[in-house]
Amino acid sequence: MKSLLWFLVGIAGGFVVAHFMNKDPRGHEILAEVDGRITEFTDRIGDAYREQEARMSGLVDDVKGAAADAVENARAAASDAVDSAADAAKKLTD
Incomplete structure (x- = not known):
């Protein structure tokens, strides 16, 4: 408490x-x-912050x-696998 008083003084x-x-x-x-x-x-600190923010925003966009x-490639691979399995099942039943 005494330190706070001296700080305020x-x-x-x-x-x-x-x-x-x-x-x-x-x-x-x-x-x-x-x-x-x-x-x-x-001003320099603000400029550096905005520059870093822009750099991070670019990285986030790249990751997105x-x-x-990757999701689109996985979806295409899954679709191809389902089609191949359907063709194989059709050949077995024919």
Whole structure:
């Protein structure tokens, strides 16, 4: 509980310091630079995430296509096996 209190005091103190820094032109410039770097970092992370998401989406589409092809091939093989069995049964009864 004591750690939580110190954590909250630290956050509140950080806001107070940032408020006073923002009033000074030099402090305002420093905070603007930090904000710009944070924005650049988050933009890069977002771009990397979207790129990875697109790559994964392409892989998923490829796997779906391969699975559909496998199902179709299995269906065709099963159909051929049923036809062959029917022909063999017909030959036995004739």
